[in-house]
Amino acid sequence: MADGVxxxxxxxxxxxxxxxxDTARATHLASLEWRGVAxxxxxxxxxxxxxAFEHPTRNAPDKSVAQLHAECAKGALEDAGLTKxxxxxxxxxxxxxxxxxxxxVDYLNLRLRHVDSTETGGSSYLVxxxxxxxxxxxxxxxxxxxxLAGRPRSEGMATGTAPRQGNPAQPDxxxxxxxxxxxxxxxxxxxxxxxxxxxxxxxxxxxxxxAASQHAQHNPNAMLRDVVSVQDVIESPIVASxxxxxxxCVISDGGGALIVVAPEVMQDLHRPRVKIIGAGEAPKGQxxxxxxxxxxxxxxxxxxxxxxxxxxxxxxxxASIYDxxxxxxxxxxxxxxxxxxxEGGRFVADGNLISGVGKLPFNTDGGGLCNNHPANRGxxxxxxxxxxxxxxxxxxxxxxxxxALALAQGTGGVLGSRHGSATLILERE
Amino acid sequence: xxxxxxxxxxxxxxxxxxxxxxxxxxxxxxRCTACRRAHHYPRALxxxxxxxxxxxxxxxxxxxxxxxxxxxxxxxxxxxxxxxxEEGPTMLTNIVxxxxxxxxxxxxxRLVFKPTEGGAALPMFTPD
Numbered sequence: 001m002a003d004g005v006x007x008x009x010x011x012x013x014x015x016x017x018x019x020x021x022d023t024a025r026a027t028h029l030a031s032l033e034w035r036g037v038a039x040x041x042x043x044x045x046x047x048x049x050x051x052a053f054e055h056p057t058r059n060a061p062d063k064s065v066a067q068l069h070a071e072c073a074k075g076a077l078e079d080a081g082l083t084k085x086x087x088x089x090x091x092x093x094x095x096x097x098x099x100x101x102x103x104x105v106d107y108l109n110l111r112l113r114h115v116d117s118t119e120t121g122g123s124s125y126l127v128x129x130x131x132x133x134x135x136x137x138x139x140x141x142x143x144x145x146x147x148l149a150g151r152p153r154s155e156g157m158a159t160g161t162a163p164r165q166g167n168p169a170q171p172d173x174x175x176x177x178x179x180x181x182x183x184x185x186x187x188x189x190x191x192x193x194x195x196x197x198x199x200x201x202x203x204x205x206x207x208x209x210x211a212a213s214q215h216a217q218h219n220p221n222a223m224l225r226d227v228v229s230v231q232d233v234i235e236s237p238i239v240a241s242x243x244x245x246x247x248x249c250v251i252s253d254g255g256g257a258l259i260v261v262a263p264e265v266m267q268d269l270h271r272p273r274v275k276i277i278g279a280g281e282a283p284k285g286q287x288x289x290x291x292x293x294x295x296x297x298x299x300x301x302x303x304x305x306x307x308x309x310x311x312x313x314x315x316x317x318x319a320s321i322y323d324x325x326x327x328x329x330x331x332x333x334x335x336x337x338x339x340x341x342x343e344g345g346r347f348v349a350d351g352n353l354i355s356g357v358g359k360l361p362f363n364t365d366g367g368g369l370c371n372n373h374p375a376n377r378g379x380x381x382x383x384x385x386x387x388x389x390x391x392x393x394x395x396x397x398x399x400x401x402x403x404a405l406a407l408a409q410g411t412g413g414v415l416g417s418r419h420g421s422a423t424l425i426l427e428r429e
Numbered sequence: 430x431x432x433x434x435x436x437x438x439x440x441x442x443x444x445x446x447x448x449x450x451x452x453x454x455x456x457x458x459x460r461c462t463a464c465r466r467a468h469h470y471p472r473a474l475x476x477x478x479x480x481x482x483x484x485x486x487x488x489x490x491x492x493x494x495x496x497x498x499x500x501x502x503x504x505x506x507x508x509x510x511x512x513x514x515e516e517g518p519t520m521l522t523n524i525v526x527x528x529x530x531x532x533x534x535x536x537x538x539r540l541v542f543k544p545t546e547g548g549a550a551l552p553m554f555t556p557d
Contacts, residue, residue, distance in 0.1 A: 161502045174438040174448075175470035176521050178551050180500065185509045188498035196496070196534040240509075241499045288476035289469035289518030291511050293496055416496075417521070 030280075030303030044308055047133035047144075048266040049274040049426065051080025051259030052387040054365075054380075056221050058372060060253040061154035065097050066107045068149030068255045073108060076257035081269050082143060087259075089114035089141030091132060093124030095150045095255075095375040104147070114141040120283065120420025121412025122322060122377035124148075125258070127422045129383060130279035132260035142262040149255025150375025159251045159376050160184040161239065176417065183324070184248060185240035186416035191327035192242055193293040197342070202242055204345035205326040206233035209246050209369050211353035212323065216366025218395040223250045224370040233326075247326040249368035249378065256380040258387075272391040278309025278425035285418040296328075297421025298335035298409060305423035306337070311405060313337040316425075318389040318400045319360055320382035320408040323367040324415075329353075332409050333360070336423065355398040364389065364398035379410035383424065390428040404428045433505040437548020443473050446485055448549035454542050456488040456552045458516055469518035490540030491515040492554060499529045512538055512554050526555045 053075030055068060063071075069092075077083060090112055096104045100117040114135050118127050125148055132144035152159050160183040166173050194200045210230055216222040228246060236245040266273060282300035306312060313336060321336075323329045330344040338360055339347040352358035365371045365385040368378040386406040388394045406426050413419035440448040450457045459471040463480035474481050497510035508524040510532075524532060525543060538554035545551055 161500075168439040168441075171472070172470060174440060174444060178436050178438050178545060179509055179521055179523050179553075180433075180503070180507055181509060181521065182500065184502070185498040185500045189496040189509065189511060192498055192534065193496040237501070238499075239502045241501070243498075286519075288472075289467070289520065291495060291513075291519040293511070 030307040043133035043137055044277045045275055046137035047260050047276050049387050050261040050266055050269050050271055051076040052384045053079050054256045054384045055254040057254050058223050058252040059153055060151055065149055069104055069147045072147050072149055072255045072257035073145055076259050080259040086143045087145045088112055089135055089144035091116045091128035091146040094119045095148055122379045123410030123412030123420045123422040125379040126410040126424050127281050129260055129424055133276045136262045142265050144260040146258040148380040151253040152376050153251050153253045186414045187325045187327055188240040188243045189416045190293045197294055200345035202234050203230050204349045206230040207349045208326040208329045209233045212363055212367045212369035214354050215364045215398050216370030218397040219366045219371055222366040222371040223252055249324050249373045252372050252374055254372055254374035256384050273429035274387050274390045275427045275429045277427045278305040280304030280423045283420045296331045296335050298332045301421040301423040302336040305425050309425040315405055316407045317403045318406040319362050320386045321362050322378050322411045323369045328411055361400050364394050382408045382410055386426055390426055431505055433507055435545040435551055437545040447471050451549045456540055457485045458488050459483050460486045467516045467518055469520045489515050492538055494534050494536045495519050497532055523553045525553045
């Protein structure tokens with residue numbers, strides 16, 4: 001940090017399981033932190049999202065992972081009105097087969113000035129948008145391509161319910177893997193603690209799925225298009241208590257891609273202008289055993305993004321919020337400051353996330369909960385739907401009127417152990 | 430009811446004292462001699478101050494459930510949990526030998542060890 005002001009000390013000084021990071025205080029500190037560096041460099045207004053493409057497939061046994069990456073790249077370039085030869089920066093994460101970006105750069109036959117393979121799980125692609133804007137601001141590239149693709153569905157992966165054996169050199173593995181951590185039960189422990197500490201109920205969490213399903217009915221590509229009720233969710237079988245089957249996202253094949261460009265490139269394109277005005281990123285872990293499951297990394301990445309953009313949560317007209325599980329959405333909504341900590345259950349209830357009904361329309365494509373969760377990584381589709389909303393290209397039934405300011409929020413890795421959080425704030429110019 | 434098979438933990442030079450103690454039924458914690466804080470999982474450098482003189486300390490085995498989840502979608506259902514030890518650190522573990530429906534956050538638990546397939550026993554907890 002340029003001026004030594006940092007929010008990082010907040011958790012380190014907190015003893016035991018005291019109250020969660022106060023969002024107002026975090027926002028204040030992030031704004032101080034921001035003022036320290038703002039004089040030197042900002043990505044605000046330095047780059048635009050010119051192209052976005054979501055692969056229509058949800059089941060791709062007949063395609064390779066590399067092929068899906070290429071089809072997404074082609075789709076996003078066509079959307080932007082650019083060609084493969086225009087690309088001079090490439091970004092990919094852990095879903096890209098091969099060593100970092102090298103295999104895919106070769107497969108796609110790109111000639112580049114800049115590469116970045118930052119890996120923070122499903123939040124990687126929001127980090128990539130921010131890093132692309134940084135690279136563009138520094139003149140390292142002017143047309144950045146970001147791709148994601150995978151086939152967990154056709155490969156029969158037990159995404160959420162089987163413990164994943166990792167590399168023995170991973171320092172936490174020997175202390176965790178033998179106990180059977182899965183994706184679902186590690187998120188479920190966050191929900192259990194939230195219920196204990198704040199009185200959150202399964203019915204309140206169910207409203208998040210209900211809202212996603214209300215939106216998904218209008219998306220012809222969505223995996224789950226049937227509208228569900230609170231009752232449907234809480235009567236679906238428990239996978240890992242207290243999470244039910246319908247608290248979980250879908251498992252799908254597919255992918256997506258984004259094109260981030262410099263202002264001078266955007267000028268010549270005939271697409272609505274989606275400007276990147278704020279970004280924040282923050283990894284969170286177990287703090288050496290000082291575990292606190294009541295908040296996510298969004299309580300750091302969010303205030304940083306808002307401070308850079310110079311806007312408040314109340315200004316946001318549409319939010320894409322990573323929805324691996326219902327609890328993921330609830331915690332991020334609190335941590336981003338859309339409501340106070342512990343009030344998330346009441347905030348999401350009664351249709352408050354449904355477009356045209358509630359105060360905070362979210363995931364109008366149906367999100368990971370109903371539409372698509374390609375490669376088990378939902379960050380890419382979060383950005384894509386935010387771009388659609390800002391362009392006015394969402395489905396008419398869910399399009400937010402005069403949507404000029406949107407937020408996209410990603411969480412990657414595992415909420416209950418170690419995860420990355422990334423926040424983007426985007427504006428229609 | 431079938432028995433849940435536990436994979437053996439893979440120790441390394443940094444962590445082998447922890448697993449050697451586990452074989453004898455002792456749960457070890459790492460405590461920094463500089464800042465005096467105990468941490469988990471054990472590291473060679475203190476995760477709070479990067480102090481590099483650490484000692485091993487036997488935990489009392491008493492703790493309380495910070496959070497838990499009963500995994501129903503498994504060949505044999507099991508309870509994963511974070512248990513906060515009397516000494517301070519919170520560790521990922523399992524709650525065993527109990528009626529899962531009776532589990533509650535805040536419940537006091539005590540240490541037990543369960544055998545793995547060909548490796549050190551695993552520290553787990555059961556309600557008091």
